[in-house]
Amino acid sequence: MSRLATTGEIFQLIRSGEAVTRADIGRVTGLSRPAVALRIAALRDRGLIVEDAEGPSTGGRPPLRLRFDAAGGVVPVASLGATRTQIAICDLAGEVLLRTDLDIDVEEGPDVVLPLLMDTWEKLLDGQAPAVGIGLGVPATVEFAAGRTESARVMASWTGVVIPPIIAERFPVPVLVDNDVNVIAMGEHRVVYASELDDLLFVKVSTRIGAGVISGGGILRGALGAAGEIGHIPVMDGGGVLCRCGNLDCLDSVASGTAILRDLRATGREVLSLADVTALVRAGDAETMAVVRQAGRRLGQVISGAVNLLNPAVVVLGGDVAEMFQPLVSGVREVIYQRSTQLATRSLRIERSHLGPGAGITGCALMVLDHVLSAEAVDAATS
Numbered sequence: 001m002s003r004l005a006t007t008g009e010i011f012q013l014i015r016s017g018e019a020v021t022r023a024d025i026g027r028v029t030g031l032s033r034p035a036v037a038l039r040i041a042a043l044r045d046r047g048l049i050v051e052d053a054e055g056p057s058t059g060g061r062p063p064l065r066l067r068f069d070a071a072g073g074v075v076p077v078a079s080l081g082a083t084r085t086q087i088a089i090c091d092l093a094g095e096v097l098l099r100t101d102l103d104i105d106v107e108e109g110p111d112v113v114l115p116l117l118m119d120t121w122e123k124l125l126d127g128q129a130p131a132v133g134i135g136l137g138v139p140a141t142v143e144f145a146a147g148r149t150e151s152a153r154v155m156a157s158w159t160g161v162v163i164p165p166i167i168a169e170r171f172p173v174p175v176l177v178d179n180d181v182n183v184i185a186m187g188e189h190r191v192v193y194a195s196e197l198d199d200l201l202f203v204k205v206s207t208r209i210g211a212g213v214i215s216g217g218g219i220l221r222g223a224l225g226a227a228g229e230i231g232h233i234p235v236m237d238g239g240g241v242l243c244r245c246g247n248l249d250c251l252d253s254v255a256s257g258t259a260i261l262r263d264l265r266a267t268g269r270e271v272l273s274l275a276d277v278t279a280l281v282r283a284g285d286a287e288t289m290a291v292v293r294q295a296g297r298r299l300g301q302v303i304s305g306a307v308n309l310l311n312p313a314v315v316v317l318g319g320d321v322a323e324m325f326q327p328l329v330s331g332v333r334e335v336i337y338q339r340s341t342q343l344a345t346r347s348l349r350i351e352r353s354h355l356g357p358g359a360g361i362t363g364c365a366l367m368v369l370d371h372v373l374s375a376e377a378v379d380a381a382t383s
């Protein structure tokens, strides 16, 4: 490392555990003792690290150890769903400290939903360390850099809304907004898979279908943030179902939870919710298994294209419909192994989400922490 290692770079060494004493930092960076002291003081002043005596004393002064202080700040986060929103306060390691779920109809629009969110954060923040950044996952396409929601047909009242400045007016910290499936994919990858693989495709199948792509360890957002919108890729032999986007046989219209409910009702099954469908799958109802498996095959058509394009190491299925994993995944597998290339499927794993519904808030916290704890951001904050 350069002799001019910055405060932010030193923070990364401490956070990762590569350096645990001032002597370590001097050795790794080549900085003089006073230069190290100056940078350590800046990090301590910002509450980012603590230095305390730990371990057995060998008779002289006990060794002072530096460690990242995950309690030095908090990250308020929320994962908005169509009807249910998870709200949480996380520490600087991304661990959930407090969590509450609210039933909010996202279609009520930003004027209703955002104030409710901010009120809830304010209550939860009482007595906590200062907020360092805020993260939000929304069920819409998001132009990531601007935090602008774009999806006109799904969250009509949110179209074109630039969320960060609205929140920053009340909470003057960095505010990051992304598509809900992107943050879920990120949470699942970091917590479950990061140590073994860098390429993951997360497919969320709930009332709607979306995907988040982790490529080379990072989220693949595309030019503006619209990557992963697989719900509106058409399938073959869909039967001519009109999608809410105006096209025919989009994956969303033939394989989502909404489509499964519709198809089951057409067979005379009295299913009110996806929980009813899950119960029928668990009971081994043949008709239900067939409908879910067919949805899986259609999902497989689109996922096989994504597998050919992206070559992920694992495809993770999440969302409410993933509760029906067995018939769903057998339909998906059937088609993927027919259609994807041999090399792409040679060691391909298809698994069910490990984190489940909690992945969204974890992903939101990690998105914010990557941003506010980066070497550049720490340099800016301590200079």
Ligand SMILES: [Zn+2]
Pocket: 231, 232, 243, 244, 245, 246, 247, 250, 252
């Ligand atoms: Zn569509």
